Amino acid sequence: MLKDGWRPRPFRQFLLKVHSRCNLACDYCYVYTLADQSWRSKPMVMAxxxxxxxxxxxAEHATAHNLRSVRLILHGGExxxxxxxxxxxxxxxxxxxxxxxxxxxxxxxxNGVLLDEAALRTFRELDVRVGISLDGGRGANDRxxxxxxGRSSYDAVADALALLRGPEFRPLYTxxxxxVDLANDPVETYESLVQFEPPMVDFLLPHGTWESPPPYRSSDPSNTPYADWLIAVFDHWYGRSGETVVRLFQEIVTLMLGGAxxxxxxxxxxxxxVVIETDGTIEQTDSLKVVRHGAPVTGLNVVDHPFDLALTHPGMVARQLGADALSDTCRDCxxxxxxxxxxxxHRYRPGTGFLNPSVYCPDLYRLIGHIHNRLVGDLRRASR
Structure with a gap:
């Protein structure tokens, strides 16, 4: 137990980097193209x-914390x-x-390019669900x-999605x-994804920090290109009564209504x-690779250390402290x-570490404000 009676929450999601290489060369990938290049020294496959x-x-962690369920995320690489x-x-x-x-x-x-019937039959037998990465239609995705x-990956992914959407495997489809790529039309991107009938679409912002900002994220707070892009999608989606779940929008609405x-x-x-790399090292969220080489490292490994030790790592604690880990700017917002x-x-800035607003602060503020205004307006009209 730490000071003020705070206790860490046990890990419930275990992300296994079962393979450290990939068969695509996505130019925004945080594993291969950004600050941390530790993949080069990792075994290809977890032994x-x-x-x-x-x-x-x-098993040890679940027993110690009386957990009834955990999630295993098979990840990479590919x-x-x-x-x-x-x-x-x-x-x-x-x-x-x-x-x-x-x-x-x-x-x-x-990424879906190797997903075939044999793999899907295995996943169906084991009740392993499947999420696929896709950035829109052919042109958007292949950007x-x-x-x-340099070859297109689109057809292979579309073929995999045709299998996954079929009645035999549809229950596995997450x-x-x-x-998000600002060069792609937002509504066209959304429509290109919806044609594959996904149970959920999750739009991800490109990784970046205050030291290495994402594309087109300038220091001008009135410049909100990512909010503009996402608002176009939101308005289109909202006008269709949310025909599919868009995770970012759903999370924001839930939070506005008092949920978690x-x-x-x-x-x-x-x-x-918590992340486990192919060499057995225990790491923080792998998106920290955008910060600097070695940023996710905890100094622990699964052979010698229980997961409880990782719970007390400062980076893990900061991601569990809620408002207490936020900058004054964020607490006052x-x-x-x-x-x-x-x-x-995305909060990282040299000198102040993670005690900053997101590098996407202007975009997030504008997007959340827009969704707030749409919801309030509709609630007022409904109450008349």
Whole structure:
């Protein structure tokens, strides 16, 4: 227990980097193209003995904290490069080690280009759900998400989505992740994604910090290009009564109505995610790779250390402290509880660390304000 009676929340999401390489060369990727280049020294695949060690540590953590369920996130790199037989073994190993009464929910996040019927049959047998990354239609997606030799990845992903949307595998489909590119038309991008009938669309802001801002994010607070883009999508989506779940919008609306966020992108819900790399090292959220080389490191590994030790790492604590970890600017902001200073890595500035608003502060403020005004206006009209 730390001072003032604060206690850490146990980890409930275990993100396994089962394969450290990728078969695409996305030019915005935080793993390969930004500040941290530790992937170069990582094993390509997590060894079976480390998978067993992870399974034991998760079981140990769940028992210590009386957890009834945890989520296993199979990630990379590209997890399907390890093969679906390997992924089967990972899931079976972790579930076999789970203490009685613990449910291990599993999901794989993939670029989709290797997702075929054989893999989907494996995932169906194991009840492993599938999320796919796609940035819109062919032109939008291929602007950033191509093979190393420049070839389009779109057709392979579209073919995978055709399989995933079919009646046999549809229950496994969790949704689409789309990184915002201001060069792509917002409504066209949204419509291109919706044609694949996703249960959810999650729009992600490109990673950046105050030291290395994202594209077109200038120091002028009146310049809000990402808000402009997202507002165009919101108005189109909202006018259609939310035909599919758009996670960012749903989280903001939930927070405005007094609920808690299930996303680290907004809100103050304590983070319960921990990352395990292919070499067994325990790390903080992998998006911290945008900050500097080694930023996610905790100095711990699954062979020698229990997950409880990671709970006391300053970076983990900061992501669980809520408003107490925010800058004065954010605590004083009218939308501070809703915004939550945005994604933790996006707050970084040399000299003050993470005690800053998000580098996307003007965009988040404008987007949240716009959604607030739309909701208030509709509620007032409904009450007349």
């Amino acid at each position: 079976p003995d480390l998978v067993t060690a992870v399974a034991g540590r998760i 997890p399907l490069l390890a093969g679906h037989a390997y992924l089967r073994k990972v899931v079976e190993t972790l579930r076999a080690a789970a203490p009685g009464g613990l449910h291990v929910d599993a999901v794989v996040q993939t 950033n998400r191509r093979y190393v030799d 949704g689409l992740l789309c990184t 966020s299930a996303s680290e992108a907004v809100g103050l819900t304590p983070s319960t995610l 009218r939308f501070g509880r809703v915004c939550g200073a945005g994604l933790y890595p």
